Amino acid sequence: MELDDHAEDLASDLGVDKEEVKSDLQNLVEYSVPIDEAKGSLRRKYGDGSSGGATAPSTKDVADIDPDDGNVTVSGVVLTAGKRSIRYQGDDHVIVEGRLGDETGVIDYTAWEDFGLSPGDAITAGNAGVREWDGEPELNLGESTSLSFTDDAPEIQHEIGGNARLADLETGDRAMTVDVAVLECERRTIDGRDGETEILSGVFGDESGRLPFTNWEPAPEIENGGPVRIENAYVQEFRGVPEVNVSEFSTVTTLDEEIDVGADTTKMGVGEAVATGGIYDVEVVGNLIAVRDGSGLIQRCPECHRVIQKGQCRTHGEVDGVDDMRVKAILDDGTGAVTVVLDDELTQDVYGGTLEDALEQAREAMDQEVVADRIRERIVGREYRVRGHLSVDEYGANLDAETFEESSDDPEARATAFLEGVDA
Numbered sequence: 001m002e003l004d005d006h007a008e009d010l011a012s013d014l015g016v017d018k019e020e021v022k023s024d025l026q027n028l029v030e031y032s033v034p035i036d037e038a039k040g041s042l043r044r045k046y047g048d049g050s051s052g053g054a055t056a057p058s059t060k061d062v063a064d065i066d067p068d069d070g071n072v073t074v075s076g077v078v079l080t081a082g083k084r085s086i087r088y089q090g091d092d093h094v095i096v097e098g099r100l101g102d103e104t105g106v107i108d109y110t111a112w113e114d115f116g117l118s119p120g121d122a123i124t125a126g127n128a129g130v131r132e133w134d135g136e137p138e139l140n141l142g143e144s145t146s147l148s149f150t151d152d153a154p155e156i157q158h159e160i161g162g163n164a165r166l167a168d169l170e171t172g173d174r175a176m177t178v179d180v181a182v183l184e185c186e187r188r189t190i191d192g193r194d195g196e197t198e199i200l201s202g203v204f205g206d207e208s209g210r211l212p213f214t215n216w217e218p219a220p221e222i223e224n225g226g227p228v229r230i231e232n233a234y235v236q237e238f239r240g241v242p243e244v245n246v247s248e249f250s251t252v253t254t255l256d257e258e259i260d261v262g263a264d265t266t267k268m269g270v271g272e273a274v275a276t277g278g279i280y281d282v283e284v285v286g287n288l289i290a291v292r293d294g295s296g297l298i299q300r301c302p303e304c305h306r307v308i309q310k311g312q313c314r315t316h317g318e319v320d321g322v323d324d325m326r327v328k329a330i331l332d333d334g335t336g337a338v339t340v341v342l343d344d345e346l347t348q349d350v351y352g353g354t355l356e357d358a359l360e361q362a363r364e365a366m367d368q369e370v371v372a373d374r375i376r377e378r379i380v381g382r383e384y385r386v387r388g389h390l391s392v393d394e395y396g397a398n399l400d401a402e403t404f405e406e407s408s409d410d411p412e413a414r415a416t417a418f419l420e421g422v423d424a
Contacts, residue, residue, distance in 0.1 A: 006035060010042055020143065027112055027142065028131060041070060041131060057127050063104035065139075067132035074128060074139065076102040077153050078121040080162040082175025082232035083249040087193055094249075097174040097234070100125075100139065101158040108174070109139035115147045119160050119175075122153035134172060167208035171242045173235040178244065180204035181259035182225045187218060204244055205261035210281050213244040219252040227255040240278030240391025240398075265387055271335030273390055274397045283387040284399070285407050286333030288340075288379050295327045296351075296372030297358055325355055327375055331386060331399070338397045340386050346404050350379050383407040 007022035021042060028038035057071040065072055080098035087093070096111040100123075109128075111117060125147050129140035141147060162176045169176060185202035192199075200215035200222055213222075221228050231251040235242045246252065265283045273282050299321030300306060301313035307326075313319050327342040327350060348354055351374060353361075362368040388401040 003029065006039060010039060024129075024142065024144075027140065041129070061104040062100065062102045062107045065107060065130060065137045067130060067137045069130040069137070071127050071129050071144075072139075073124065073126045074100070074102075074107075075124040075150070075154065076100040076107075076122075077156050077158075077160065078117050078119055078123060079106065079158055079160050080175035081117040081119055081121075082162075082234065084174070084234060084247055085249070098162075099158075099174070101156050102154050103156060106158055107137060107139055108133065108172070109141060111141040113142060113145070115141065119162070122150045124148050124150060165208035166204060166206050166211045166244075169211065169235050169242050169244065171235055171237040173242075176233045176235065176244075177229065177231045178204070178206070178233060179227070179229050179255060179259060180206050180244075181227050181261050182222055183210065183261065185223055185225060187223065205259070207260050207262050209262055209266070211242060211244055212238060212280065213246060214238075215246040217246075217248040219246065219250075221252045221254045222246070224254075227257065227259045229253050229255055237278070239389070240393055241280040241389060269335040270331065270333045270338050273399075274336050274338060274392055276390075276392075278391050280389050281387070282390050282399075283385065284331065284333065284338065285383065285385045286331040286338075287383050288329050288381070289332050289337075290330040291372060291376045291380060292328040292330065292339065295329070296325065296347075296375060297362055297368040298324050298326055300324050323355060323359060325351065325358060325371075327379075329379065331384065336397075338390065338399050340384075340388075340399045340401050340404070342401050342404055346401055347375070350404070351375050352378065 003025060004022065007018055007025050010025070011018035011021045024042055025038055028041060029035060057073050058069070059073040060069070062074060062076055065074065077100070078098060079101050081096055082098060083094055083096055085092055085094050096114070096117055098109060098117070099106050100109050125139065125141055125145055128145050129142065130137050131140055164176050164178055166178060166180065181204065183203045183205045185200055187198060187200055189196055189198050198218060200218045202213060203210050204213050215222050230246055233250055234245050234247070236245055237243065265281050266279065267283045270284050270286055273279060273284055294307065298307050301308050301316055301319050302322050303316045303319065304313065306313060306315065308319060308321050311318055311321060325344045325347040327347045329340050331338050331340045342350065344355065351358060351371065358371045361370055383406065385405050385407045386399060386401050387403040388399045390397065390399045
């Protein structure tokens with residue numbers, strides 16, 4: 001059933017305007033709310049037609065708002081407010097996102113209408129819709145919401161403005177402000193929603209750590225590589241880790257002072273690192289117990305650079321593959337296991353030769369598996385210290401290595417420390 005049909009059925013059942021129901025339904029579906037859940041939410045919002053109109057929303061503190069509330073009246077202080085453009089049903093729509101706080105807690109919100117919200121505003125939102133997003137309630141402020149500004153701001157402990165360190169950012173954060181150094185930056189052309197689009201991507205750093213970024217409308221301040229302040233950034237997940245997104249609504253300004261970037265990385269046991277669900281720039285130490293199939297000599301698609309099998313790319317079909325090298329190895333420290341992925345440079349280091357050397361060895365043996373076998377002989381059974389970027393998904397835990405070095409740790413001392421931690 002098409003969205004228009006769902007809206008017509010709902011409007012008929014509830015006795016309300018079809019276009020208003022369709023607009024609300026579009027908003028919910030755009031934010032990945034399942035259609036049945038979206039329809040149930042609108043039935044609660046409009047009173048299920050049993051009373052000929054909408055039920056009166058209850059007044060709630062932020063901490064007491066539940067995804068099943070349907071709609072509520074809530075008062076609080078706007079902590080952050082940032083614009084972002086989204087597309088649904090083929091049309092672009094500018095929304096305002098952020099966080100609202102009161103004495104009891106904070107909650108994310110999305111405003112589908114321009115209410116003129118700014119950080120520090122004290123507001124009361126009547127008939128605000130409530131939905132579940134990533135397991136938590138979120139406010140939806142739309143056409144049916146009555147919003148008023150007040151001078152009676154509640155006493156709150158939450159910071160206004162969205163200032164944060166990179167290490168504090170989490171997937172889903174919106175309207176954030178960060179002061180960062182541009183550590184890596186490249187201009188790329190991608191297939192965007194309006195065709196080919198040029199973007200900037202790379203790595204930001206501050207005293208707390210590093211995170212990848214995407215700048216959707218290239219800012220010269222970022223491309224020049226200087227220290228910058230970014231206001232109204234949002235955070236999305238990319239390959240299992242948080243990524244800073246800089247949009248056309250973000251403000252980028254050059255800073256006069258340098259940003260000291262922390263040289264230390266987060267050190268964790270493998271099990272602890274995997275339990276985070278994904279972390280950028282982490283170091284683990286463990287025993288390399290196996291080299292997986294698909295290691296050694298490989299071929300990649302010349303278009304998308306994915307690994308191909310028998311000359312076939314999953315995206316581009318039959319292609320002339322480009323020779324390359326990689327290692328996929330299992331690292332285990334007793335608390336967990338992770339697949340460590342070495343790029344061509346690190347693979348050549350552990351192989352002990354160049355790509356040309358590996359191709360020559362494979363030709364002489366008439367078997368490219370001899371390259372992977374040589375790598376196995378060199379690294380399996382040894383203990384390594386690996387630093388890189390960890391992602392965790394339905395395919396398991398993968399650590400894309402930036403450094404891969406044989407550990408010089410005293411294994412007895414490390415075992416003693418581990419047992420002391422278990423006892424504690």
